[in-house]
Amino acid sequence: MAEENESGIVNQGKVFISGQHMISALGFSIGDHVDSFNCGKSGISKENYSFDSYWVGKISDEKLHAERKFHKIPRAFSRLEALSAISILTLRGMVKENLSLQSIPVFLASTKGNIDAIPHHGAASKEHIHLSHSAQRLKSFLSLQHDVTVVCNACTSGLQAIILAARLIQANHITEAIVCGVDVLSEFTLRGFSCLQAMAKVPCQPFDEARNGISLGEGCATIYLSNNSSDAIAQIVGMGVSNDANHISGPSRTGSGLIQAIRSAVDLDSIHIDYINAHGTATKYNDEMEAQAFNALNLQHIPLNSMKGYWGHTLGAAGVLETIAATIAMQQETIWKSLGYENHGVSRPLAVTDTSVKRKISHCLKTSSGFGGSNACLMLKNCAS
Amino acid sequence: MRTIVNSDIFELVDFGVAGGESLNQRLKSAYRDLDIKYPKFYKMDTFCKVGFLTMEHLMIKAPVSFDPAKTGIFLVNQYSSIDTDLAFHRSYSLHEESLASPGLFVYTLPNILIGELAIRHKITGEHGFFILSDFQSDFIYLYVKSLLDSNVLDAAILGTCEVFQDEVLCAMKLVSSASVLDESLSFDLSKFKEWIKKSPQGR
Numbered sequence A: 001m002a003e004e005n006e007s008g009i010v011n012q013g014k015v016f017i018s019g020q021h022m023i024s025a026l027g028f029s030i031g032d033h034v035d036s037f038n039c040g041k042s043g044i045s046k047e048n049y050s051f052d053s054y055w056v057g058k059i060s061d062e063k064l065h066a067e068r069k070f071h072k073i074p075r076a077f078s079r080l081e082a083l084s085a086i087s088i089l090t091l092r093g094m095v096k097e098n099l100s101l102q103s104i105p106v107f108l109a110s111t112k113g114n115i116d117a118i119p120h121h122g123a124a125s126k127e128h129i130h131l132s133h134s135a136q137r138l139k140s141f142l143s144l145q146h147d148v149t150v151v152c153n154a155c156t157s158g159l160q161a162i163i164l165a166a167r168l169i170q171a172n173h174i175t176e177a178i179v180c181g182v183d184v185l186s187e188f189t190l191r192g193f194s195c196l197q198a199m200a201k202v203p204c205q206p207f208d209e210a211r212n213g214i215s216l217g218e219g220c221a222t223i224y225l226s227n228n229s230s231d232a233i234a235q236i237v238g239m240g241v242s243n244d245a246n247h248i249s250g251p252s253r254t255g256s257g258l259i260q261a262i263r264s265a266v267d268l269d270s271i272h273i274d275y276i277n278a279h280g281t282a283t284k285y286n287d288e289m290e291a292q293a294f295n296a297l298n299l300q301h302i303p304l305n306s307m308k309g310y311w312g313h314t315l316g317a318a319g320v321l322e323t324i325a326a327t328i329a330m331q332q333e334t335i336w337k338s339l340g341y342e343n344h345g346v347s348r349p350l351a352v353t354d355t356s357v358k359r360k361i362s363h364c365l366k367t368s369s370g371f372g373g374s375n376a377c378l379m380l381k382n383c384a385s
Numbered sequence B: 001m002r003t004i005v006n007s008d009i010f011e012l013v014d015f016g017v018a019g020g021e022s023l024n025q026r027l028k029s030a031y032r033d034l035d036i037k038y039p040k041f042y043k044m045d046t047f048c049k050v051g052f053l054t055m056e057h058l059m060i061k062a063p064v065s066f067d068p069a070k071t072g073i074f075l076v077n078q079y080s081s082i083d084t085d086l087a088f089h090r091s092y093s094l095h096e097e098s099l100a101s102p103g104l105f106v107y108t109l110p111n112i113l114i115g116e117l118a119i120r121h122k123i124t125g126e127h128g129f130f131i132l133s134d135f136q137s138d139f140i141y142l143y144v145k146s147l148l149d150s151n152v153l154d155a156a157i158l159g160t161c162e163v164f165q166d167e168v169l170c171a172m173k174l175v176s177s178a179s180v181l182d183e184s185l186s187f188d189l190s191k192f193k194e195w196i197k198k199s200p201q202g203r
Helices: A030-039 A061-070 A079-094 A131-141 A154-170 A187-195 A256-265 A284-296 A315-332 B023-034 B039-043 B046-061 B082-093 B112-121 B138-149 B181-185 B189-198
Strands: A002-005 A008-011 A016-023 A044-048 A053-057 A106-109 A149-151 A176-183 A219-226 A234-243 A275-277 A303-305 A363-370 A374-382 B002-008 B011-014 B071-077 B127-131 B155-164 B167-176
Touching (some): A016 A079, A016 A315, A079 A131, A154 A234, A154 A315, A154 A374, A234 A256, A256 A374, A284 A363, A315 A374, B046 B112, B071 B112, B071 B138
Antiparallel strands (some): A002 A008, A016 A219, A149 B127, A176 A219
């Protein structure tokens, strides 16, 4: 039911993305990102840590410092809290008629928060380790009325936070929401993925024959969702979440969970998907699982890419960051090269883009999968088409 | 230290540790009391063991007879997987030459518990783990309600699980769209701590 009022067109039961902002190794603005996508430039570089060196997508310390000053972020704020606050404040300035933040529900997606704040040899009751503490800090700094709800569901956290907010808007429990996905590089996660033998020795190569693991990255991405279609960039027309119920740290071999999530989000007989923005972490098992799922659904001919080659695997931020990348692809009518892909390396066919292609995108499928057997997906519709 | 298992909102099973028994010993004997064969239990971290046992009690009282693809699991807490996070951190930081433990790392996410419960009970529907500052969120309740109202789900397990310092508590409840909705859904996550405190066996 559409209804026009002085502030635009309210569509009860519909959910629109009408503002977005992103920070990654590629920069602090959407423009920075588009430039890098167009040049096929990766933000992944080799960083030396006291315990080892890794290929990672690291956010510039200098730029972050400048942004902290500009937005008057409190000194006590951690890297993760500062990024979240900067991104939310920048988004507010971008959305028409400046959003009044106070009454908007904010959902934060993150896997590990300030985990490196665990003190050495300490029993660690330090408050600021906890995501609940970061949520409280953001609430008070941004003068929010509601508590910030944190979605902590491994690598699907970002998409699940969008889905949580979108379902609430769809059911008319709320009319607008801000969803922020954020994770930072930490010794904890670097050592963790390293001990699982999951870290690549070169920048990650999703879907490639030579792929041998992930490149971790850090990122912070924020979107504004509402039931108001004015200034809408994309509409969320389908969403699904499922669990493999198979293994806690490995994906299902058949892709059954991802298949279920996609089926629950989209009626494939009635919607033609023009582009798949896949999870594509570049581990052997993840990419193979996705190939199985997309083939089972007969989606192997649809142009597909993974954005991980540009900024690495940003964990809790990935779903939000890559949803924004998907909407920019729609706006720019470009499916960018799947960076790191040269030789097909999964056992089933997939239309991975080895070069950037221009094309009109009406519908885009965004997927994520993660530890704990989670799968999530969004069906996005271009509001310009 | 005590663990409370709640399989139904009106019944608490006290997991209080008595007579020098460690929490781990207590959890093992609780597992044996259930008389089930699930050797994976021994591989789990404390957080998942506590959640697993709670769910077993819940499933005895209210077995899920719903479509597994339309059954969801939604859990909240305040301190994420901190107990295992600290253990993993110790695995690489205690000594110069100590090696990070992959067996611990895979448990350093709270939604691994949802994964374990999904595997054990073959539940594949929408789910989520949420961290709240004060167990207070109408949003999670409204989210689950909207999933039931719109028939995305037929049933959902709602609960909390927390293992932090000397706090070990877990409570779960099954809600379904088939049951009398209002009463069933009035189960409020924000009331957890309150009713655990109030119960005669509570902290």
